[in-house]
Structure formats: C-alpha cells, structure tokens
Amino acid sequence: MVKILEFDNFSKTFNGREVVKNLSFSVQQGRIVGLLGKNGAGKSTSLRGALGLIRPTSGHARILGGSFAELGIQARRVGVSIEGVGHTPDATVARDLRVCTQLLGLPASRRDEVLDLTGLDHARNLPVKKLSTGMRQRHSLAVAMLANPDVLILDEPTNGLDPEGIHWLRTFLRMRANEGSTVLLSSHMLAEVEQTVDDVVILQQTLRYSGSLHDLTAGGRRRLEECFFELVPPTDSSLPEAAKNA
C-alpha cells in the first residue's frame, strides 16, 4: 500500500506547551481515516502540520512523499477544508470560488461543476458571510474539491450539516475512496465517524491508537465510543454530577 500521508515523531510546542508529542502514524492510499480526539488533543495542529501551515518543533509530516512546502504544483492534488484556511466573507460564493480556480489555474467552468456537486448552485450569488453553517461547510468542500484532488484533508466536515448533508458527504467520501482517493478527516462525532471511516487515529497529545476501525471495535462487536474512552478516559470535570454518582 502507498503511504499518502506520514507523521514521523511529529511534535509541536506553542508558548512552552507541548500540544502534540512524538506523533507517528501513516495514512494509506484509498482509505478514509478518522482523526479523533477531545478538544485540544492536537487534531487541528496535526492537520496544519501536514499542510506546512505550522512548522513542527521536531519530527516531520510528509504528504505525497515530501513536505507540503516542497509539493509546488502538486499541492493541487490535496484538497483542504480546515479551520483557519478561510474564505473572503464579503465575496459572493461564485466570486470566492473564481479566485480559487484562478489560484489553481483551472477554467472558470470548474467552479460551476463544484457548485453543482455540492448543491450550492442556488447560493452562488450570496455573500459567504451570509451562508448558514451547513452551507458554509458545503462551500469549504466545494473549494477543497475544485482541483478534483487525490487527497482530502477535512476538519470536522459534518459540523452544521443536516442529516441529508451528512448522508451525502458519507456517500461522497466513500465514492472518492473507491476511486482511489484518500481522506483524512477529524471529528468529534464518533457515531458518525464509525459509519464513515476505514481506519482510526486516536490522539490525546500523544498517539493512543492507529489502525483499522474493524480491529479496534473487534469487528463491530464494540462501539467506537466505548473504545475511545478506554484509550482517552473522560476527565472527572467533564462528567455531570449525576453521572459521577451513578
């Protein structure tokens, strides 16, 4: 199997606080991988590290065989929808996507194709700042899909999507994976992830698990949530009083 994405002892420290420590895992081609962790576990930091937006304190993150910064024109093989990779709020959806097609050197017609693909055609003349959370999520996916990438890196892609949107996204990601694309998505929604991914990476500053969902859940006999909390126990303060007494 071809390694599309690889973290090798990746560590990142912000202002003396080690957010990610010695993270090592790889993502194989054609797999949908869920990156799971609690708030502040280092998921977004890891995704940013993979994209070269932050530099590791030590270790490496490699994508398509090299650092993201070295990819050059090959960077278009990676579609990204993560927090902090933003959009122009005052621009209309169509104008914002036009800026992106130019950035990628694509014909303007590609914009119309992704608007159609993501069900945003009716909103093309709306300013990005007026989109609902779900529509903004679709807009981010439209941007990520512009270059028809081989790799998708998505941060909380189901946030704000309605059940129909979640179903569409799940089907869409599976279709992409079947065509050989690779997807790395971070999420808090364990039940949703359980229905979508092939492999799971669980992170809580350090790596807690990396492998197939099937192995982790003993072939589906255990729930992902149960396995997750075994690896990342809930802190007392996160539990309501009634739950602690139960």
Place this chain on the structure above:
Amino acid sequence: MLNGIASEMTKLRTGHTFLAFMIAGTVFVVVASWGILTSAHEAAAGTALDAVWATTEVIRGWFALSLVIAMFGAYFVARDFAQGTAARSIVMGGGRRAYVISKLASGAVIGAIGAGIGAALSLPSAWLLLLTESLSPSVDHTGWMVLLGCAVVNFAAGIWGVCLGLLVRNTIASLVTVFGLCLVVEPGVQAIAPAAGRLLMTNAMGSLYLDPRSGLLEVPQASIAVLGWLLVLGIGGYLVTLKKDLT
C-alpha cells in the same frame, strides 16, 4: 506563481474596498490642497497668488495619496491573515514564496493604479482649485518634475504598504503602523535627528516630489533610500511569511 497573481488581481478588481480607498484618498488630497491655497491666499493679504506656484502646490498635494495607497496595500495583505485566506492561498497556490511574490506584484499594481490616478487628476484638480483664485493653471519644469515624483512615490507606496502588511499581519495594527510612520514617527525623527530622519522612507519620498522642507536628501540618494527600504522590508516580509506559523 502567475496563477497566484491572477487570483490576487481578481480580488483587487472585484472587491469594492480599493475603490473606496481611492475615492477617500482623492477627496482627502483635494481638500488638503484647497486648504493650502486658502492659507496662502490669506497670507498674501489681498495680493494675487502666483499661478505657477499654486499649480505646483496642488500637483504636489497628490503625494498625500501615497498614505492611502500604503494603507490599502497593508490592509490588502493583513486582511488575508485575519480571514485565513493567506493560509488558503499558500495551500492552494504552491507555497509561501509564491504567496509573497503574488502579494508584492499586487502591491506594484496597487501602486501603479494609485500613481495613475494621482497623475491623471493632478492637472484637473489644479484647474478646479485655481478657479477659486480666479487663476489658470500653469506648469513649469519644476511642476512636471513634482508630478513625476508624486507618481513614483505613489507607486512605491503600494509595495511599501504590502511589505508592512506582510510584516505586521494584523489588520488594525498594519493600518496604525502605516499611519503612525507617515504622520508621527518619521516626521518626528526628522525633526529630532535630521541626519537620520532624512533616510527614512517617507522623508526620502519627500525628496522625490521636491518637498521644499530643508534637510532632505538629494533626489539620487533619496531614490536609493526608497529602493533600499523596499528591498529590506520585502526581504523581511518574505522571511516572516516563510518562518512564522499560520495558526
């Protein structure tokens, strides 16, 4: 890299902010020049103003557009960092180096458009404002040199603003930086330590539009100072963009 420049041009062309800045700058320049002529009229105590002098002063007033151009240049970059579109351009456009180059190219275009607006409106504004003094505009060799100097300064201001935006990366702070440098810091240093102050960007720019203030550099030395600042700040902006995390 050319794709990055094309996308920046689309942002510039289809947004309304640049137009708003230029309109505000034009109003600012015309009002300031009108103020200069009114003060001169009062100081002349009934004597008619010299048409050549008045025309040159109105033309020179267009240097003030450089403040607005530099502010827009800084805003054009810093806004990207605030919105996360800098990260998007870096991820989609092939890296940080391509991003910096496309932004510097945008700065040159912003400066060129500003310089063009200033040069095109210099004589019509002189004609309009001199009408209030019942004079006709008259441009001598110095007037043409001032017009050329203002155009060069306005062009350089676009790149200067972009460089400051790359260094500061915060929308409000970058606007305050440009404003503070132009109106407080550099005039202040010039007043306190003229030998050092004349080497600063806006004071060196003053030499180019033949500012009658004393103690400024000669035009050739001032040109080198302006180029030097653009080079130093451009390299600084590049290194900061290259090294700093995008969180």
